Amino acid sequence: MCGIVALLLGDPKATTAAIDIHESLYYLQHRGQDAAGITVSQGGRVYQAKGNGLVSKVMNDGARLQQLPGNLGIGHLRYPTAGTSSVSEAQPFYVNTPFGLCMSVNGNLVNTEELRRFLDVEARRHINSDSDSELLLNVYAHSLTELGKSRANSEDIFTALRAVYDKCQGAFACTVMIAGFGILGFRDANGIRPLCIGSRPSATLEGATDYFMASESVALTQLGFSNIRNIKPGEAVFVQKGCAPIFRQVVTPRSYSPDIFEYVYFARPDTVMDGISVYRSRQNMGIELAKTMREVLGDKIIDEIDVVVPVPETSNTSAAALAAQLNKPYSNGFVKNRYVFRTFILPNQGLRKKSVRRKLSPIECEFEGRNVLLVDDSLVRGTTSREIVQMVRECKAKKVIFASCSPKITNQHIYGIDLADPAELAAHGRTTEEIAKHIQADHLVYLTLEGMKAACMDAADKDSLVEDFEVGVFTGKYVTGVPEGYHEHLSSLRKGKKRQAEAAGLASEGRDESTRNAVLVTNSGPVNDAGPEYREDISIHNFATENRNHE
């Protein structure tokens, strides 16, 4: 679930867009820890720095910003869902034809094979990586080229987008920079992935306005932007140098169904997404979960609970509300190591496992001799819950009850969160009792899907247009539908990649990710690194290009 941004400074002489973009990426780091990148433009020339790692590492604590002059630009934080973790798939992507186009994508496409064939055979564009985002950029670039203009106007920018909506199936929110011209943002026709825009007065040119787009409102508010407006499903916004933004409904919206996973896990609590406060939605989930627990477990078991403990960090908000609703003491019984990041979005299972203990440690006296209720936002592979329950038992708790703010996760997430092969999900083929046994809890309670949806809807402000939520991970029904054989295709890609990694001896658990190469690309397109690729899941092999015969 990547983070994307775009900025246009109102002062045409300004050169500091990269400084603000860099700053904003710190507020979105939780959306992707694998790679980061910034691309800016000055006088029509494109400058770019990207690589594997956190923003601070890639930008060398800001030292690289000196090489990034410009008054407009885009940024990206990557959490891979397609292709590999290779640095050649770090974003933004750049293509020189037409006009110098750069793109940052949050999302995932489900018809990549078809797009690859189209780009190879019909559009005759070379694709240099396994990333689905590179495909999306090239579909747009091809469509813009087909207009046959040597200079584009804002109308052309929107017209060319129609092909993206026609051809690309899946979920996407994108920011684009057209070198020296302006910034563009657009969102899929169901509004699955988020994007918003805001403005602030220019600090250096009186009367001028800066415009900024980002995945989450927190990045805007922290940088002094206000008048925040969500881009609607199927809508685009273009901000040309020196002009006010133009909003355009490119295609008819199919629905307004944001991904519910943003609210339960992904987004920061200080974000308001599509008119719904993430913080309030999590509080409501806690309240709903308390009610469900009473229904499922009965008063006796609830009365015996001595303490409610969140599994930091995302569940803190829900757990506090749940404790208040049950009238039970709340304790921060786990200490979160502030130097360890999100474990779920780490790229392999060995790292995830190791990270849980490194990240969370129990305060023994908060558990000893007590009936403990542990609350987490989600139970996906069960990596966290198994370790945590074990730790609480080591602290001599009397009883361990586990409660999840999400319903059972039984299906793949196909729109930008790399959940796992369904067979790796804790709930795969198991009843609730069997899952409780698997994580060694005495009882396990899940929030219902209706409860979770209601919790989010009840947190909506009066202007929110959200109609429903994308909940395919819980139901197996996805708002866009998927091409026939897609799940089997994903599964065989995963297996192939795993076999490849094992054969190369690279699948060892807990391998140090810092051995990956990082490069600084300035004013250039995607570059293939020679570094090891040992991500254990999806890799899409570029058969089309490989088999191309020029004779």
Ligand SMILES: O=P(O)(O)OC[C@H]1O[C@H](OP(=O)(O)OP(=O)(O)O)[C@H](O)[C@@H]1O
């Ligand atoms: O069942 P699992 O496969 O372990 O996945 C679920 C866990 O992963 C996430 O935590 P994470 O450490 O990523 O982030 P957080 O600090 O925001 O809670 C999530 O909040 C759950 O705790």
Ligand SMILES: NC(=O)CC[C@H](N)C(=O)O
């Ligand atoms: N999490 C995301 O939004 C991923 C974007 C894109 N599919 C990639 O793998 O790079």
Ligand SMILES: [Mg+2]
């Ligand atoms: Mg967590």
